[in-house]
Amino acid sequence: MIVAVEGPCCAGKTTLSRGLLKALSQLTIAHVRCYADFVGGGRFLPHPVPRTLDEDAAGLSELIHIERARTEAALHADSDLILLDRGPNTFLAHRHAIERVTGLQCFGPAQRAVAEARLPSWPDLVLY
Numbered sequence: 781m782i783v784a785v786e787g788p789c790c791a792g793k794t795t796l797s798r799g800l801l802k803a804l805s806q807l808t809i810a811h812v813r814c815y816a817d818f819v820g821g822g823r824f825l826p827h828p829v830p831r832t833l834d835e836d837a838a839g840l841s842e843l844i845h846i847e848r849a850r851t852e853a854a855l856h857a858d859s860d861l862i863l864l865d866r867g868p869n870t871f872l873a874h875r876h877a878i879e880r881v882t883g884l885q886c887f888g889p890a891q892r893a894v895a896e897a898r899l900p901s902w903p904d905l906v907l908y
Contacts, residue, residue: 781860782904784867796907797865807861810854812901813864815843818850826836829878836875836886837893843871843895867903868894 785793785800794814801809814823825846826839847868854862875890 781905782862782864782867782901782903783868783905784864785907786866786869786873787859787908794865797863800863804861806857808857808859810857810859811835812851812854812862812864815846815850815870817865819846828874829882830884830886833884833886833889836878836884837889840871840875840890840893844894844899847871847899847901855900862901864901864903868899868901869906878879 785797787793794817801811803863812818816825819825826842827835830836830839847865851864871888871894872890875887878884879887
């Protein structure tokens with residue numbers, strides 16, 4: 781089972797994940813840290829507000845690559861549960877917000893790109 785902890789920045793996702801790891805100590809849990817932690821900080825992620833569809837597509841492609849890399853070990857681990865500190869839903873939620881705020885029509889293309897990526901890390905349960 782894959783569980784993702786989602787929510788706005790600084791809402792307590794990592795803190796909740798750590799608490800779940802302690803509370804569920806009887807289970808073997810593969811914990812996948814968030815994107816920013818995985819790449820060494822947010823400055824190594826794509827620009828959060830793209831100016832063009834091409835820029836967004838390139839950024840999304842990079843995030844999909846990061847998603848595959850950060851979840852690979854957990855997906856092959858012998859564990860009872862995989863706990864994601866953010867999941868692929870983040871990609872779509874972010875693009876939905878970008879489209880609403882800026883008018884850049886990036887949500888539909890992102891839905892197609894994420895579907896075509898066939899990510900194996902889609903959560904069975906999302907905690908928000």
